[in-house]
Amino acid sequence: xxxxxxxxxxxxxxxxxxxxxxxxxxxxxxxxxxxxxxxxxxxxxxxxxxxxxxxxxxxxxxxxxxxxxxxxxxxxxxxxxxxxxxxxxxxxxxxxxxxxxxxxxxxxxxxxxxxxxxxxxxxxxxxxxxxxxxxxxxxxxxxxxxxxxxxxxxxxxxxxxxxxxxxxxxxxxxxxxxxxxxxxxxxxxxxxxxxxxxxxxxxxxxxxxxxxxxxxxxxxxxxxxxxxxxxxxxxxxxxxxxxxxxxxxxxxxxxxxxxxxxxxxxxxxxxxxxxxxxxxxxxxxxxxxxxxxxxxxxxxxxxxxxxxxxxxxxxxxxxxxxxxxxxxxxxxxxxxxxxxxxxxxxxxxxxxxxxxxxxxxxxxxxxxxxxxxxxxxxxxxxxx
Amino acid sequence: xxxxxxxxxxxxxxxxxxxxxxxxxxxxxxxxxxxxxxxxxxxxxxxxxxxxxxxxxxxxxxxxxxxxxxxxxxxxxxxxxxxxxxxxxxxxxxxxxxxxxxxxxxxxxxxxxxxxxxxxxxxxxxxxxxxxxxxxxxxxxxxxxxxxxxxxxxxxxxxxxxxxxxxxxxxxxxxxxxxxxxxxxxxxxxxxxxxxxxxxxxxxxxxxxxxxxxxx
Numbered sequence: 158x159x160x161x162x163x164x165x166x167x168x169x170x171x172x173x174x175x176x177x178x179x180x181x182x183x184x185x186x187x188x189x190x191x192x193x194x195x196x197x198x199x200x201x202x203x204x205x206x207x208x209x210x211x212x213x214x215x216x217x218x219x220x221x222x223x224x225x226x227x228x229x230x231x232x233x234x235x236x237x238x239x240x241x242x243x244x245x246x247x248x249x250x251x252x253x254x255x256x257x258x259x260x261x262x263x264x265x266x267x268x269x270x271x272x273x274x275x276x277x278x279x280x281x282x283x284x285x286x287x288x289x290x291x292x293x294x295x296x297x298x299x300x301x302x303x304x305x306x307x308x309x310x311x312x313x314x315x316x317x318x319x320x321x322x323x324x325x326x327x328x329x330x331x332x333x334x335x336x337x338x339x340x341x342x343x344x345x346x347x348x349x350x351x352x353x354x355x356x357x358x359x360x361x362x363x364x365x366x367x368x369x370x371x372x373x374x375x376x377x378x379x380x381x382x383x384x385x386x387x388x389x390x391x392x393x394x395x396x397x398x399x400x401x402x403x404x405x406x407x408x409x410x411x412x413x414x415x416x417x418x419x420x421x422x423x424x425x426x427x428x429x430x431x432x433x434x435x436x437x438x439x440x441x442x443x444x445x446x447x448x449x450x451x452x453x454x455x456x457x458x459x460x461x462x463x464x465x466x467x468x469x470x471x472x473x474x475x476x477x478x479x480x481x482x483x484x485x486x487x488x489x490x491x492x493x494x495x496x497x498x499x500x501x502x503x504x505x506x507x508x509x510x511x512x513x514x515x516x517x518x519x520x521x522x523x524x525x526x527x528x529x530x531x532x533x534x535x536x537x538x539x540x541x
Numbered sequence: 542x543x544x545x546x547x548x549x550x551x552x553x554x555x556x557x558x559x560x561x562x563x564x565x566x567x568x569x570x571x572x573x574x575x576x577x578x579x580x581x582x583x584x585x586x587x588x589x590x591x592x593x594x595x596x597x598x599x600x601x602x603x604x605x606x607x608x609x610x611x612x613x614x615x616x617x618x619x620x621x622x623x624x625x626x627x628x629x630x631x632x633x634x635x636x637x638x639x640x641x642x643x644x645x646x647x648x649x650x651x652x653x654x655x656x657x658x659x660x661x662x663x664x665x666x667x668x669x670x671x672x673x674x675x676x677x678x679x680x681x682x683x684x685x686x687x688x689x690x691x692x693x694x695x696x697x698x699x700x701x702x703x704x705x706x707x708x709x710x711x712x713x714x715x716x717x718x719x720x721x722x723x724x725x726x727x728x729x730x731x732x733x734x735x736x737x738x739x740x741x742x743x744x745x746x747x748x749x750x751x752x753x754x755x756x757x
Binding site: 216217220222224225226228229260261263387388389390391401403408409470472473474475477484486488490498499501503507508511540541 | 675732
């Protein structure tokens with residue numbers, strides 16, 4: 158930045174008018190305490206006027222050392238901790254962790270448990286997308302969707318609460334299956350939700366899909382190509398919106414997903430609008446999966462035979478699932494003791510956030526807000 | 542709580558723990574120097590599924606090209622992994638992306654085995670969209686040894702390598718901006734090393750920056 162005094166002296170000398178923003182690069186700080194960063198994310202922006210020349214993310218404000226904690230807890234004790242990473246999709250985190258440990262132990266959850274897992278995980282995907290839509294729209298300036306999505310998300314949280322007593326950090330699954338049998342009327346509640354929510358999703362779409370302001374703010378904003386997505390390791394709806402038909406539920410199926418019929422929605426342009434459309438369609442696909450799962454849920458035990466003291470054999474495993482944000486992976490090294498020797502979480506938000514820079518270069522400051530929203534990051538997971 | 546917990550810090554000396562994937566009785570001829578003491582401890586462990594040699598055109602091609610540089614090619618619980626010599630790791634990673642379509646680097650991470658002569662495992666987890674296949678590439682590094690950065694191969698490795706540096710202190714040569722990512726820049730110590738206790742902290746940093754004696 159030029160020193161303001163030189164600027165003034167130039168004026169006195171009668172040189173041609175120069176404005177502050179003419180030739181100067183401006184470094185400004187966004188966050189860490191900023192409502193549109195969805196948590197404590199600090200972005201350093203290099204600007205030329207309103208145009209973004211480059212960004213740098215400063216993260217780690219929520220770092221709790223989850224991986225270190227894992228090394229000092231038993232496999233069972235660590236289970237609730239994973240809920241605290243992506244706290245708006247705690248069920249997905251738990252599913253990934255439990256399945257990874259099950260693989261290491263070489264056990265498999267019974268079919269009924271797998272179905273319960275799928276139902277809850279997909280409900281959680283819808284809840285996560287609803288929360289994303291509400292806050293993303295709020296960032297861009299549409300306040301109404303927030304009230305609509307939070308009203309409907311409440312129904313999912315009620316089901317969680319009735320099932321396991323918690324609404325957000327559910328700790329719904331155990332290694333080897335589920336701890337709780339479904340409560341009386343679980344299927345009825347879920348089916349009621351399935352009938353209730355599609356018109357509500359239509360409602361969100363009515364508010365936004367053809368809304369002139371929404372379209373202007375999202376079309377061709379934060380574009381990213383499929384090749385860039387792959388190079389940057391971006392997964393989840395962001396990757397699919399760029400036209401790559403890749404979903405771990407189909408590519409490397411886990412839980413009971415091979416038994417269900419569903420589509421992978423994709424976009425074409427890889428812009429913010431496409432990502433919005435992909436997530437909207439994903440909610441409908443999730444409803445489809447849940448309906449099939451509720452109709453066909455088998456009877457039987459919900460817990461596999463699991464040793465009281467879990468000592469997985471020496472070895473290492475990587476297992477990942479399609480979390481609402483992208484590929485959520487767990488890399489676990491066992492030394493044969495009751496505690497993981499090393500547990501690495503491959504967080505989708507962390508890796509996706511890296512694409513922020515390439516997505517906002519050359520765009521306007523206001524678009525940075527839209528792009529942070531469309532990446533759907535949760536800082537608890539970025540920082541762990 | 543069914544199990545008792547260990548003391549917060551791992552005991553500094555104890556029985557040598559065989560690193561995962563090393564306790565394989567099958568591949569003897571490509572044994573590195575430091576292997577025999579680890580193998581001696583292996584039979585005491587409860588019998589689990591053992592890693593099996595992994596045979597595929599890719600492995601034979603790499604073995605033909607690099608010989609003993611490819612130390613191991615195993616499959617464990619259906620997951621394939623290669624153990625490579627650090628000197629050729631970067632070259633092979635490049636080949637894997639260019640010729641074998643592993644265009645997505647899922648993760649870069651590390652594991653610390655303080656008892657070992659080369660205490661660090663650096664691990665790349667790769668995925669190929671075209672083959673729908675995952676592959677882990679592993680290499681071992683000595684204390685203070687650095688390895689070529691994979692950022693030129695996959696840009697996603699940028700933050701992932703920074704995290705490995707932050708947590709383990711492993712340096713990546715040629716990384717565009719190797720600095721701490723989750724911890725503050727001035728922090729001393731590498732928390733995911735085994736000799737770093739779970740409640741340990743950089744007292745000096747906490748005192749100067751937070752104005753308190755302890756963050757606990």
